[in-house]
Amino acid sequence: MxxxxxxxxxxxxxxxxxxxxxxxxxxxxxxxxxxxxxxxxxxxxxxxxxxxxxxxxxxxxxxxxxxxxxxAEGRDWYCGQCGELNAASFDHCWACERERRLEE
Ligand SMILES: [Zn+2]
Incomplete structure (x- = not known):
């Protein structure tokens, strides 16, 4: 293991x-x-x-x-709307489903 x-x-x-x-x-x-x-x-x-x-x-x-x-290019990102941490590969926030923005 x-x-x-x-x-x-x-x-x-x-x-x-x-x-x-x-x-x-x-x-x-x-x-x-x-x-x-x-x-x-x-x-x-x-x-x-x-x-x-x-x-x-x-x-x-x-x-x-x-x-x-x-x-997944890069890094985990924080949602600008709800502040949740998202994995780099996500293009939508898992928590509030807002689309990822370029600056995030
Ligand atoms: Zn969010």
Missing amino acids: KLVYTHPHHFAVTNVRNRLMQRGIDCEVRNEFAAGALGELAPIDVWPELWVIDERDVELAQRLIEADQSQ
Whole structure:
């Protein structure tokens, strides 16, 4: 078991898990319910974590995650309307569904 990804928002971790599962990599989310379902940020020590079960899959998993992150161009962003943190790959705020603006 190896930790490959962590993020304050549960959906971001779930998203990465789904992509790894699609590639046939067994993984599991820990601290799944630590972060508030309504999107409050959890303290860093209880961020949801994504663990790869088989050590042999770790390298591929890390490469997939890296590719994903760079594809998403850049960085997480804060919604100008409700202030929520969104993953870089989102083009709409997950909380209030407002479209991302260029300056965000
Ligand atoms: Zn918002």
